[in-house]
Amino acid sequence: xxxxxxxxxxxxxxxxxxxxxxxxxxxxxxxxxxxxxxxxxxxxxxxxxxxxxxxxxxxxxxxxxxxxxxxxxxxxxxxxxxxxxxxxxxxxxxxxxxxxxxxxxxxxxxxxxxx
Amino acid sequence: xxxxxxxxxxxxxxxxxxxxxxxxxxxxxxxxxxxxxxxxxxxxxxxxxxxxxxxxxxxxxxxxxxxxxxxxxxxxxxxxxxxxxxxxxxxxxxxxxxxxxxxxxxxxxx
Numbered sequence: 582x583x584x585x586x587x588x589x590x591x592x593x594x595x596x597x598x599x600x601x602x603x604x605x606x607x608x609x610x611x612x613x614x615x616x617x618x619x620x621x622x623x624x625x626x627x628x629x630x631x632x633x634x635x636x637x638x639x640x641x642x643x644x645x646x647x648x649x650x651x652x653x654x655x656x657x658x659x660x661x662x663x664x665x666x667x668x669x670x671x672x673x674x675x676x677x678x679x680x681x682x683x684x685x686x687x688x689x690x691x692x693x694x695x696x
Numbered sequence: 697x698x699x700x701x702x703x704x705x706x707x708x709x710x711x712x713x714x715x716x717x718x719x720x721x722x723x724x725x726x727x728x729x730x731x732x733x734x735x736x737x738x739x740x741x742x743x744x745x746x747x748x749x750x751x752x753x754x755x756x757x758x759x760x761x762x763x764x765x766x767x768x769x770x771x772x773x774x775x776x777x778x779x780x781x782x783x784x785x786x787x788x789x790x791x792x793x794x795x796x797x798x799x800x801x802x803x804x805x806x
Contacts, residue, residue, distance in 0.1 A: 585739075616796075624740070624783075624796035672739045682728055687739025 583607075585688035587673050593694045599661040602691045604673030605654055614685065615648055615658050616672040624672070630656065663695045700784045705801040714771040716800050718784030721765050729760060729767045732783045734799070740783060744769070771802075779804045 586605040594600055606613045614629040628638040633650045641648070645664070650656040660667055670692050674685040701719040708714045720729070728747055732740035744751060746758040746767070757770040771778055781799040 623798055626795065674739070682745065684730060684742035684745060685732075685740070687741070689738050692737075 585673055585675055585686050587671075587688035587691050589691060590689070591692045591694075593696065594663055595696055596664055597662045598695075599659065600663045600667075600693060600695075602658040602671050602673075602693070604656045604658070604688060606656070606673070606675035607677075607686055608654065610675035610677050610686070612676045612678075613650060613656050614674040614676075615656070616674065616687075617669045618672060618690070619669045627658070660693075663693075665695045668693055668695050699795075700786055700797045702782075702784050702797060702800045704798060705803070707803045707805055708774055709805050710775055711773050714774050714778075714802060716769045716771075716782055716784075716802070717766060718769070719766045720784070720786040723764050723786050727786050729758065729764075730785045731756070731758065731769045732785065732796075734781045734783065740796070743782075774802075774804050776804050776806060778802065 585607055588603045592600060612629060612631055615627040616624050617627055618624045625640055627640045628648045629636055630650045633653055645662060646660055648656065648658045658671060670690045672687050672690045674687040676685050677683045699722060702716060706716065728745055730745040731743045733743050734740040744753055744756050744758045746760050748760050748764060751758045759768040759770065769782060779802060781801050783796050783799040785796060
């Protein structure tokens with residue numbers, strides 16, 4: 582199993598530009614999560630999907646952030662326009678089922694730098 | 697969602713056993729206790745999970761007292777490669793909003 586795959590690994594962009602982060606979850610996993618990690622705020626849950634449907638996006642910081650999951654094997658997180666305070670590591674994670682006994686599997690993240 | 701409290705940092709010498717305790721006073725009946733490990737530039741990685749008593753795998757042991765208001769992750773004979781941040785999570789018992797706390801930064805010293 583290849584695990585959760587994220588791309589790109591690093592992204593450097595200028596303020597105001599659109600940024601798209603990509604994630605391929607583990608095959609067969611029903612849930613997909615997007616997290617953001619910064620030194621100040623730690624790991625924050627942004628949004629999660631169940632069977633490709635967004636369930637809770639209350640962690641999305643602003644309307645500049647949007648996420649989609651067009652099919653079971655692909656999800657995107659888009660920031661438009663990007664701002665320097667969006668600089669962080671963005672993680673995608675998936676899990677097999679919704680119960681507490683199913684652990685999260687994380688990708689290696691995308692390090693975003695907005696200048 | 698149950699909130700967790702764990703030490704911010706710990707130091708240990710190589711070869712020693714390390715115990716990291718997590719408090720979760722408001723744990724719900726159907727909540728699991730899960731520990732993750734995170735190395736720099738990587739996503740968190742699942743280590744161990746339990747509901748009550750003791751769980752052991754090839755990496756660690758997890759001790760959970762009868763009242764389940766705390767748990768202790770035990771790492772036997774740590775090596776330099778165990779230097780990482782360790783997160784204790786409680787939940788989700790049907791919820792999906794798994795919340796990570798600040799974690800414990802373990803530094804293993806040669």
